[in-house]
Amino acid sequence: MEKQATGLRKASLLALSVISMMSVDIGTAFAQDGPAKQVFGNIALPSAGPSISYGSYAKGCQSGAVALPTEGQGFQAMRLSRNRRWGQPQLISFIERFAQDAQKIGWPGLLIGDISQPRGGPMLTGHASHQIGLDVDIWWRQMPNQVMSAEQRESTPFISMLDKSKFLTVDDRKWSPLNAKLVMMAASYPQVERIFVNPAIKQKLCQSWTGDRTFMGKIRPIYGHDEHFHVRLECPPGATNCKPQAPVAAGDGCDKSLAWWFTKEPWATPKKDPNAKPPKPPRPMMVSDLPKACAAVAAAPAANGASMAVRETYAPAAAAPQAPAPARSQSGGSGVPIPPADVPRPSSRPSLN
Numbered sequence: 029m030e031k032q033a034t035g036l037r038k039a040s041l042l043a044l045s046v047i048s049m050m051s052v053d054i055g056t057a058f059a060q061d062g063p064a065k066q067v068f069g070n071i072a073l074p075s076a077g078p079s080i081s082y083g084s085y086a087k088g089c090q091s092g093a094v095a096l097p098t099e100g101q102g103f104q105a106m107r108l109s110r111n112r113r114w115g116q117p118q119l120i121s122f123i124e125r126f127a128q129d130a131q132k133i134g135w136p137g138l139l140i141g142d143i144s145q146p147r148g149g150p151m152l153t154g155h156a157s158h159q160i161g162l163d164v165d166i167w168w169r170q171m172p173n174q175v176m177s178a179e180q181r182e183s184t185p186f187i188s189m190l191d192k193s194k195f196l197t198v199d200d201r202k203w204s205p206l207n208a209k210l211v212m213m214a215a216s217y218p219q220v221e222r223i224f225v226n227p228a229i230k231q232k233l234c235q236s237w238t239g240d241r242t243f244m245g246k247i248r249p250i251y252g253h254d255e256h257f258h259v260r261l262e263c264p265p266g267a268t269n270c271k272p273q274a275p276v277a278a279g280d281g282c283d284k285s286l287a288w289w290f291t292k293e294p295w296a297t298p299k300k301d302p303n304a305k306p307p308k309p310p311r312p313m314m315v316s317d318l319p320k321a322c323a324a325v326a327a328a329p330a331a332n333g334a335s336m337a338v339r340e341t342y343a344p345a346a347a348a349p350q351a352p353a354p355a356r357s358q359s360g361g362s363g364v365p366i367p368p369a370d371v372p373r374p375s376s377r378p379s380l381n
């Protein structure tokens with residue numbers, strides 16, 4: 029870990045000095061302020077320099093991100109065309125460790141969904157958070173035995189753990205005690221700050237888990253999250269630019285905060301006053317709304333070459349550049365060009381805080 033971080037820093041410094049020798053002005057594209065999701069959603073590669081999370085999970089960015097390899101022991105990354113498998117080294121290491129530990133309890137392997145964009149920040153589609161390289165979505169669907177092609181990783185559907193014919197109910201044909209073991213294991217790592225699951229899943233855990241409940245309070249109920257669970261790491265020790273979230277309340281969370289989800293309140297459509305003026309569309313989050321450092325992160329040279337730093341048009345379904353992670357090996361199997369695919373997008377949700 030230590031060694032790896034040093035290696036990364038060296039690689040980044042090297043990249044930085046190479047780029048500064050080439051008189052490439054890639055900063056101009058970002059010289060002006062703009063909607064943050066446009067700016068960050070159009071950058072294909074991470075910035076050079078040290079790995080740092082700036083700001084909070086739902087309002088920030090990251091520098092020096094590394095990519096999760098497309099596959100490794102116990103995991104495969106999904107939806108590669110989205111180019112969202114970039115995170116802080118601590119998160120990437122956590123995923124690799126958790127994937128191996130999960131196999132030890134009988135989980136065949138993890139399918140990894142979105143982490144963050146190369147430089148974090150808000151996204152053009154989906155997710156209020158995932159902005160600082162410390163959040164990862166892990167599918168409830170189990171990994172198949174074979175290494176999937178890039179095409180299969182685009183088209184393999186999610187599996188919901190809910191019985192959609194009922195109100196907020198886990199489907200026992202899909203859910204098993206192994207699912208519970210997996211998410212409880214995820215919660216047990218000290219660096220895991222909280223985990224988001226559907227309220228029905230949290231309820232299921234509350235009702236069925238007979239083991240140690242020390243870490244169950246980290247598992248929080250929220251809309252969606254029936255096809256994946258969302259793991260959030262705490263700000264790494266000493267990461268002074270990373271803004272921590274209020275800690276979860278003590279206890280197992282099998283309380284009023286969970287019961288509320290089973291009332292009508294969260295699901296009611298807000299009453300409209302027929303005489304009220306139509307609300308102004310919300311102002312987009314601008315780069316200048318993010319921590320100051322994020323403008324510099326957006327304008328910084330790319331970790332492995334400036335020419336690929338800006339993607340002219342953002343098309344999630346189109347071929348994404350094969351962006352190698354600095355100082356980490358890309359495993360084979362997905363070196364094939366990524367085909368156009370109908371990328372399912374999460375429907376809009378109330379923001380996740």
Ligand SMILES: [Zn+2]
Pocket residue numbers: 155158163164165257258
């Ligand atoms: Zn998520």
